[in-house]
Structures are given as structure tokens and as C-alpha cells.
Amino acid sequence: MANASIIEVKNLTKMFNKFTAVDDISFDVKKGEIFGLLGPNGAGKSTILRMLSTLARPTKGTATIGGYDIVKDDTEVRTLIGIVSEKMIMYNRLTAKENLWFFGSLFNIPKDVLTKRIDELLELVQLTQWKNAQVGTFSTGMRQRMNVVRALLNMPQVLFLDEPTLGLDPQSSVEIREFIKKLNRENGATVVITTHMMVDADLLCDRIAIIDHGKIEALDTSANLKKIISGADTTIIKLSIPNLSSVLIENLQALKCADAVTQENSTELKILVHGDEAFDNIIDAIRANGGKISSMENLQPTLEDVFLHITGHQVRDSADQKTPNAHRHFGEAPRRVR
Amino acid sequence: MSNMGAKTLLSHSFRIAWKDLTELFRNRLGLVLLILMPLFMMVMVGFIYPSNGTVNNLQVGLVNEDSGFNNITLPSQSFIMGLQQINNQTHMLIITNVSSVADIRDMVQKGDLEGGIIIPSNFSTSIMTGQQGTLIIVSDESNPQISATIQGVLKTVFDEMGTAIAQQKVQALNVTNTLAVVKPFNVQTQGIVSGNPTYFDFIAPGIMAMTVMMSVMTGLPVAISQEKEIGTMDGMMVAPINRLSIILGKTLGQTARGLIQGIIILILAVGLFGVAIQGSILLVFALLLLGVFSFVGLGIVITSFTKDQETAQMLMMTLMFPMMFLSGVFFPIQQMPWYMQDISKILPLTYASDALRRVMVLGAGIPAISTDLIVLIVFGAVMIAIAVPVFRRMMTR
Numbered sequence: 001m002a003n004a005s006i007i008e009v010k011n012l013t014k015m016f017n018k019f020t021a022v023d024d025i026s027f028d029v030k031k032g033e034i035f036g037l038l039g040p041n042g043a044g045k046s047t048i049l050r051m052l053s054t055l056a057r058p059t060k061g062t063a064t065i066g067g068y069d070i071v072k073d074d075t076e077v078r079t080l081i082g083i084v085s086e087k088m089i090m091y092n093r094l095t096a097k098e099n100l101w102f103f104g105s106l107f108n109i110p111k112d113v114l115t116k117r118i119d120e121l122l123e124l125v126q127l128t129q130w131k132n133a134q135v136g137t138f139s140t141g142m143r144q145r146m147n148v149v150r151a152l153l154n155m156p157q158v159l160f161l162d163e164p165t166l167g168l169d170p171q172s173s174v175e176i177r178e179f180i181k182k183l184n185r186e187n188g189a190t191v192v193i194t195t196h197m198m199v200d201a202d203l204l205c206d207r208i209a210i211i212d213h214g215k216i217e218a219l220d221t222s223a224n225l226k227k228i229i230s231g232a233d234t235t236i237i238k239l240s241i242p243n244l245s246s247v248l249i250e251n252l253q254a255l256k257c258a259d260a261v262t263q264e265n266s267t268e269l270k271i272l273v274h275g276d277e278a279f280d281n282i283i284d285a286i287r288a289n290g291g292k293i294s295s296m297e298n299l300q301p302t303l304e305d306v307f308l309h310i311t312g313h314q315v316r317d318s319a320d321q322k323t324p325n326a327h328r329h330f331g332e333a334p335r336r337v338r
Numbered sequence: 339m340s341n342m343g344a345k346t347l348l349s350h351s352f353r354i355a356w357k358d359l360t361e362l363f364r365n366r367l368g369l370v371l372l373i374l375m376p377l378f379m380m381v382m383v384g385f386i387y388p389s390n391g392t393v394n395n396l397q398v399g400l401v402n403e404d405s406g407f408n409n410i411t412l413p414s415q416s417f418i419m420g421l422q423q424i425n426n427q428t429h430m431l432i433i434t435n436v437s438s439v440a441d442i443r444d445m446v447q448k449g450d451l452e453g454g455i456i457i458p459s460n461f462s463t464s465i466m467t468g469q470q471g472t473l474i475i476v477s478d479e480s481n482p483q484i485s486a487t488i489q490g491v492l493k494t495v496f497d498e499m500g501t502a503i504a505q506q507k508v509q510a511l512n513v514t515n516t517l518a519v520v521k522p523f524n525v526q527t528q529g530i531v532s533g534n535p536t537y538f539d540f541i542a543p544g545i546m547a548m549t550v551m552m553s554v555m556t557g558l559p560v561a562i563s564q565e566k567e568i569g570t571m572d573g574m575m576v577a578p579i580n581r582l583s584i585i586l587g588k589t590l591g592q593t594a595r596g597l598i599q600g601i602i603i604l605i606l607a608v609g610l611f612g613v614a615i616q617g618s619i620l621l622v623f624a625l626l627l628l629g630v631f632s633f634v635g636l637g638i639v640i641t642s643f644t645k646d647q648e649t650a651q652m653l654m655m656t657l658m659f660p661m662m663f664l665s666g667v668f669f670p671i672q673q674m675p676w677y678m679q680d681i682s683k684i685l686p687l688t689y690a691s692d693a694l695r696r697v698m699v700l701g702a703g704i705p706a707i708s709t710d711l712i713v714l715i716v717f718g719a720v721m722i723a724i725a726v727p728v729f730r731r732m733m734t735r
Contacts, residue, residue, distance in 0.1 A: 055575055078578040087569025091357065093364040098357075105353045106577035108346065134364070150573065 006031040006158060006190050007052065011061035014047050014214075021047045023214035024061065029158075029192060034184050036205030037194040038303065044214035045194040046086070046162055052192070053083045053160050065158055079107070082151030086163040088143050089150055092136030096127055096146060099135055104153040114153075121149040125179070141172035148179065159183065161193040165200055177204055198303040208303070212311045222303060229301040229309055234259065235278065236299040239269045241291045248289040257281050260308050270299070272309055347586070350579045354587025358561065359594055372595070376549055376603040380611065383541055383668055394429055396488055399436040399445055399454040399476075404461045413465040414457050417473075420499045421455075430491050439476075446478050453477050453488040531616050531701055539614070542607035543694035544667030546600045550626045551633040551687055552658060553596030554589065558637035559650040561588050567647055581733045582726070585638055592637075593630045600626050616701030625697065625707075629690035632714040635721025636686075642725070642732040667691050689713045 007029035014022040022044045029035045037045040050056040052063055054074040062069060068076040090099045097118060104114045122128045125145040130138070135146055144164070151159060161180065165173040181204065184191050195201055201208050202222050209219040218225060229236070241248070244267050252271065253261045257278040262270045273282060286293060299305075362368060400421075404414035425431050434451070436442050442454035454476035465471040475492050477485035505516040513519050562585075565571040574584055604622070607613040615622065640657075644650040662668070664678060665687035671679055682688045693710035696702035704711070 053576055055572055075578045078576055081576065083572065083576050085569055085572055087572070089570050089573035091361055091570060093361045094357065098360065102353060102357050103573055103577065106350055106574060106579050108578070154577075 004031050005029060007035075007063065007065050007192070009048075009052070009061075009063040012048065012051060012058050012063055013060035014044075014051060014056065015059045020214055022051070022058075025211075025214070025216050026061075027209060027216060027219060029190060031190055032184070032188050033206045034180070034191045034193065034204055036201040036208040037192070037211055038196070038198070038201045038205075038208050038307070039194075039211035040196050043211045045211050047214075048211075049083070049160050049162050049192065049194050053081055054078055055083075079154060080156060081158045081160060082154060082156030083160045084148050084151045084162065084164055086166055088147045090135050090143070090146055093134055095132050095134050096122060096138075097131040099146065100150060100153060103150050107154040109154065117153065117155075121152055125149050141168065141175070144168060144172060144176060145179075148176065152183070155187070156189060158190045158192065161191060163195055164193065165195070165197060173200075180204060198307075202303050210307055210310055217310045218306070225303065225306045226301045229272075229305055234272060234274045234301075234309065236301055236305050237271050237273060237279070237282070238264070238297050238299050239271065239282075239286070239293060240267055240295040241269060241286065242267050242294055243290070243292055244269065245289070245291070248286065248291050251285055251289055252282065255281055255285055260312060262308070267294075272305060343580070347580050347583045350583035351587035351590055354574070354584060355590035355594065358588065358591030362591075362595060372599060373602055376545065376599050377606055379545055379549075380538070380542070380603065380606055383545070396431050396484070396491065397434070397450065397452045398431045398488065398492075399434050399442045399451045400457075401436050401439055401442060401454065402457045403439075403459045404457050405459040405463075407463040407466040410466065411462050413462045413471060417457065417461075417471075417499065420502065421495060424495050424498060430495075442476050446476065451478075452481070452484050453492075455492065531699070536612070538607060538611040539699050540670075540695070541668060542603065542611070542613045543698045544665070544691035546603045546607075546622075546626065547629050547690040547694045548662060548665070548667050548687060549603060550593075550596040550600040551629045551690060552661075553599060554592050554630050554633045555637040555640070556651075556654040556658065557592035557595060558585075558588055558634075559641040559644050559654065560647060561592065562641045563644055563647045563650045566645075575733070581730055584733075585641075585729055589630075589634050589637070593627070596630060597623075597626060613698070615698050617697035617703070621697050621704065622694065625690065625694050628711065628714050628718075629686070629694075632686040632690065632718035632721070635718060635723070635725040638725035638729050639721065642728045661685055661687050664688070665691055686714055686717045689717075 005028040009025060009027050011024050011026055012022055013020070013024050025048065037048060039045050047056065051058050052065065052070060054070055054077050057071060062071065064070065065077050066080050068080070070077050089103075091102070094102065100118045100121065101114070104118065109117070119128070122131050125148070127142060127145060127149075130142065135143060138146065148161075148164070159180075164176050164180065168176065177200065180191055180193070183189050191204075193200065193204060205222065207219065207221050208225060210217045210225070218228065244263075249261060249263060249269070252258055252269070257273050257275045259272040259274060261272075264270055271282060273279070275281075283293065362372075400418070402414055402418065404411050406414075422433065425433065436445065436451075436454065439454075439456055442451065442456070445451040446454065456474040456476060458472055458474065461471050461473070473496060475489055477488055479485060501517075501520055504520040508516045508519050511519075562571070565574075571584075604615075608615065640650070640653060644653055660681075664674070664682040665671075665685050666682060667687065671682050671688065674682065689710040693702075693707040693714075696707050696710075700706075
């Protein structure tokens with residue numbers, strides 16, 4: 001059973017009027033795996049998650065979870081899954097315990113089992129001493145932990161996490177990441193996580209699907225994805241140019257050997273280059289434009305570079321280009337990434 | 339649906355209703371408003387609406403242009419004395435002496451007066467020569483209601499004075515009952531229940547019916563769209579529960595809220611405004627619940643079509659106002675033009691407030707309100723039959 005698929009997605013498509021949010025995607029998630037959907041806001045990853053968690057109906061295509069069809073057997077699917085949404089699913093005027101009790105009672109869990117489980121879960125996220133306080137008084141970190149344990153009430157085999165570290169301080173993000181790993185390790189739960197945070201994807205996920213404009217552009221382990229760059233005689237160079245100008249950047253972008261040029265700050269550039277004479281070409285171009293190179297280094301590829309290499313734009317770029325329609329349909333607040 | 343399924347459905351509904359009510363009771367400001375809203379409604383509508391015959395302190399100008407008959411102005415003077423005498427008892431008018439007709443017009447235009455009485459120059463002459471004495475009432479046409487009231491009040495006063503004068507004249511004929519000769523008919527009004535119902539008795543049942551039914555119709559879409567917006571709806575939707583238990587639970591919660599408000603109105607009406615309940619109090623509550631039932635379907639349909647709270651609230655306001663004014667809650671339906679009456683006949687609130695009024699004011703039993711009951715049941719059943727499939731589709735978009 002080690003490599004059996006628990007989620008099978010076939011030609012899943014979701015259209016909002018004429019806008020195709022999810023475009024004919026297929027993939028499998030193995031049992032016990034942490035699977036990441038990486039992409040900018042509006043790429044369609046939340047919509048994929050909503051369809052898999054029975055909250056939205058696919059326009060075309062299908063998916064099964066644990067062998068159950070997400071449309072026809074939605075009730076069975078719901079008993080198997082837990083969802084942690086970007087929006088906090090809890091009632092501010094109810095206490096931590098009351099919130100868990102309410103959501104737990106909707107799962108037909110016997111009273112004594114539920115009582116015990118709520119205590120265990122609150123202990124797990126160190127909220128026991130706050131169990132009788134209204135969650136409206138909680139800090140963001142505490143609320144996010146509540147949000148996660150709520151999804152665990154039914155001991156789900158598949159846990160869906162939609163941007164679980166969004167808006168969290170670095171320390172809370174680490175806590176949540178550790179917690180997700182622990183759940184996966186100890187309970188054997190399969191985790192499907194959407195994120196636009198490269199760190200999340202890199203540190204957490206066994207396999208990552210890179211999503212852009214509703215399509216899967218690449219799907220592999222983090223290490224293999226990075227090999228796309230190092231294997232394809234592509235190199236990332238970081239240049240420090242004190243007298244950096246926009247004309248220079250444009251000229252560099254025009255070079256054949258440069259796949260992508262991104263400006264890191266007022267003096268630094270990151271360039272994805274390929275070919276044997278790439279370095280020479282780049283240096284020549286900078287010189288020709290009167291640029292001075294104060295330092296130059298060769299970088300290890302990151303997931304961000306992979307994303308750039310595959311889609312031709314940065315994660316944060318496309319977040320700004322997000323269509324107004326997408327905001328409405330995904331229910332995501334129009335906020336800048338990072 | 340199997341027995342087991344129905345039991346789970348109900349149990350989930352109760353959990354949701356309990357959750358909603360817990361939230362409600364922990365929201366202090368919300369609770370205060372919950373009590374204040376019906377109180378304001380009663381006080382405003384009850385005190386502002388002019389109840390019959392209780393007009394006070396109308397500003398009226400008096401112009402005496404009487405030139406007398408051979409220097410005798412007795413008729414106009416006795417008229418003024420009589421007018422003041424009657425007014426001292428009733429306090430309907432505040433009489434100001436004004437020098438000319440033009441002044442009255444000026445003062446009405448400025449808003450200093452609400453009307454005027456003119457005694458023409460030939461008043462004494464006419465009376466002394468055995469003719470009818472003419473009095474002129476000046477009215478403020480910018481305010482038809484006050485104008486009509488002044489006319490009514492003054493006509494009553496003149497009528498009483500005329501009767502008194504006629505009685506004096508008839509006395510000379512040696513008649514035992516002078517009033518019987520002057521005014522052979524005496525009209526008395528008798529209600530079918532004891533007591534003297536006020537305007538509060540008229541509006542209290544209507545406001546109760548309205549509050550309870552509106553709480554379902556308006557509360558449901560707002561409560562559901564709010565949960566959709568903050569995201570908690572997803573938490574319920576990913577649970578393996580029947581979608582109907584969400585709407586049923588929400589309805590139960592809103593009904594409880596509406597009934598609490600209804601009871602507050604009832605207590606205020608009885609305790610503060612002296613409304614007497616003639617019929618069965620159980621029937622009153624049964625009617626309120628039936629009113630809720632008749633509105634649930636409509637509330638669900640509206641819920642299904644509204645995406646966010648703002649739209650829900652705006653739609654509610656649009657629907658509420660015509661309902662409030664066309665359902666005979668504040669004004670009798672019979673006062674309306676025929677086409678408005680036709681519209682009011684298709685509004686369930688009309689029947690609920692009518693039935694409630696009959697029970698509370700007239701002490702009616704079930705047979706007397708059977709038409710209202712049938713309309714409410716049929717309306718409710720039809721709306722629910724429409725609403726359930728619409729709601730199911732909305733929930734699985």
C-alpha cells in the first residue's frame with residue numbers, strides 16, 4: 001500500500017463563466033505523501049483544493065479520494081478529509097472548546113470520543129489553558145493553530161491546507177510547518193497543501209506541482225525540479241552593478257542566452273542564463289552599456305528559479321497581474337504576495 | 339428519508355441553532371438592539387399616529403369682522419364666548435385674535451397658525467334678521483391632514499353651539515326633551531368586545547407578526563451570507579451533513595430570535611401601552627410560528643440568490659418597506675386604493691397580522707380565522723417546495 005494513490009485527479013476543469021480557473025489537470029497523490037500545489041495567487045490552486053474538498057463542483061473531469069468520487073460520493077469523501085482554509089473557520093464569540101465541539105458534533109463522533117479528542121487536540125497545540133476563552137480574543141498564531149486542529153477533529157486521512165502560513169510571523173510559520181510534518185509522520189495523514197511561499201513548498205513537500213494559469217507546468221520532487229535548471233545547462237548568476245540602469249536591463253533581456261532577468265534591488269540583478277558563451281555575452285553586454293560589475297556569483301537554483309525558468313515570470317509578478325475576476329471567484333483578498 | 343437520517347438531520351440542525359443563539363446571546367450590543375428595535379417601533383408608531391378625536395392645541399386665528407346690527411354685536415360675542423367655553427373643556431384649539439383676513443393668510447404661510455375662523459361683517463345682521471349666520475373656516479392646504487382635522491373639530495364645535503342655540507329657541511315651545519326635537523337621532527358606537535381599544539391595540543399584533551416574520555426573512559439571508567463571507571460556512575459544508583440541516587438550523591435560530599422579539603413586543607404592549615389580549619395566548623404563539631413557517635421558503639429563496647451580506651441587506655430593505663406598509667400593519671388596508679389592496683392580498687404578512695389582530699383584539703378562535711390560516715399554510719408550503727431545490731443547487735455550486 002506504500003505507493004498506492006489516495007487521490008486521483010483526471011482532467012479536472014473549472015470554469016467561471018468564460019474564465020478557466022483550472023484547465024484540464026490530472027495528477028495523483030500517494031498515500032502518506034505531502035503534496036504541494038505551488039503557484040501565484042489566482043493560478044487556480046485554491047480552486048483545485050475547493051473541488052477536491054467537495055466545496056466546488058468541477059465543470060468537467062473528475063477526481064476520487066480514497067476511491068470515492070468527489071461529486072457522486074461527496075458525503076463519504078467528507079468523512080475522509082479535513083480542510084484548513086486561508087479563512088479562519090471559527091466563531092469568535094464561541095470558546096475554543098465550544099468551537100471544536102460544534103464542528104466535531106457535525107461529524108457524528110460519539111460524545112465521549114469527541115470530548116477526549118478535543119482535549120487531546122487542544123493539548124497538541126498548547127491551547128489547553130485557553131480552552132474556555134472566546135477565540136475572538138486569541139492572537140493570530142493561536143487562531144491559526146485552532147484553525148488547523150478544527151480540521152483534525154474527524155481524524156482525516158487527507159488533510160487539505162490552503163495557504164496555511166499566510167499572514168503568519170516567521171516563528172508561527174515554523175510552528176505550523178513542524179506541526180504539519182508531525183501529523184504526516186505520526187498519523188500517516190496525506191497532506192495536500194497550496195502555497196505561493198517557496199519556503200513552505202521546499203521544506204514541507206515530498207512532491208510539488210507548479211501551477212500557473214490553471215495548468216500544471218511541472219510536477220516532481222523539489223530536488224528533481226531544481227535539476228531541471230542544473231541539468232539543462234542553465235546557470236543562475238547574481239551580479240552587483242553599482243550603476244545599474246533600466247536601459248542595461250532591457251539590453252540584457254534582449255540577449256539570447258538570458259532566459260530571465262530579474263532585478264533584486266537597486267544594484268543587484270539575477271539572471272538565468274544558458275549556453276557555453278553565456279558569461280562572456282553577459283559581461284560584454286554590460287560593458288557595452290557602460291555598466292560596472294562589482295561582484296558576480298554563481299547561485300544554487302531555488303524553487304523560485306525553477307518557477308521562473310518554467311513560467312518565464314516570477315511568482316510575485318503574476319500576483320500583480322491577477323485578473324479582477326480571479327479575486328472574486330477564489331474568494332481571496334487582493335493582497336500583494338509577501 | 340429514513341428515520342435515522344431524519345434524527346441526524348434534526349440533531350445537526352439543533353447544533354447549528356444552538357451555536358447561532360450562543361453567538362447572539364454573547365453579543366451584548368446586538369442583544370440591546372434586539373430589545374430596543376421593537377420598543378422604538380411601538381413607541382414611535384403608537385405615539386405619533388393621531389388616534390381618533392384626540393387632537394390637541396391646534397393654533398387657530400380668529401378674525402371678528404362683524405359690523406353689528408344697529409350697533410348690536412350680541413350674536414358674534416355669544417358665539418366667541420361659546421367657542422371659548424367649549425374649548426376650555428376640550429383644549430383642542432389655541433385661539434389667537436387676529437385683526438384681518440390677510441393677517442391670517444400671512445400667519446398660515448409663516449407657519450404660525452394652522453387655520454383660522456372668520457366671522458363675516460354681516461354675521462349679527464343675518465342672525466338678528468332671522469337668517470342663517472355664516473362662519474368661514476380657513477385651512478392650511480399644505481397640510482391636508484391637519485386641515486381636515488381642523489375642519490372636523492370646528493364643525494363639531496359649531497354643531498354643538500348651533501344645537502345649544504336651537505335648544506334655547508325650542509324651549510320657548512314648551513317641550514320636555516328639547517334635544518329630542520333638535521336632534522332626533524342619537525348614535526352610539528359599541529364594539530363586540532368590552533373595553534376601549536386604542537391605536538396600540540391595532541398595531542401591536544401587526545408589529546408582532548411583522549417582527550417575527552421579518553426576522554426569518556431578513557435574518558436568514560444575512561446569517562447565511564455572513565457565514566459564507568467569513569468562511570465558516572465551509573467548515574459546515576465539509577462536514578458529512580445533509581445540506582438541509584444547515585438551513586433548518588439557521589431557521590430555528592432565527593425563529594427563536596424572532597419569537598424573543600415578539601414576546602418583548604407583547605410584554606411592552608400589555609405592560610406599557612395597556613393592550614388587552616382578548617383571545618388565547620397559545621393561539622397567538624401558534625400564529626406567530628405559522629407566520630414564520632409561511633416566510634421560511636421566501637427567506638431561503640432570497641438566501642440562495644444573494645452572494646454577500648451587503649446585497650442581502652439591500653434586498654431585504656427593498657422588500658421590507660412595501661411589505662410593512664401594504665400589509666395593513668400600520669394603516670388599515672381599507673384605506674388604500676383598490677390596486678394597492680390587490681397587492682396587499684398577495685402578501686402573507688397581511689393574513690398573519692389580520693389573524694393575529696382578530697385573536698388579540700376581538701378574541702377570535704380558530705374557526706374565525708380559518709381563511710387566514712389556510713392562506714398562510716398554503717403559501718408556506720408552496721414557497722418551501724420552491725426553496726428546497728433552489729437551495730440545494732446553490733450549496734453545491
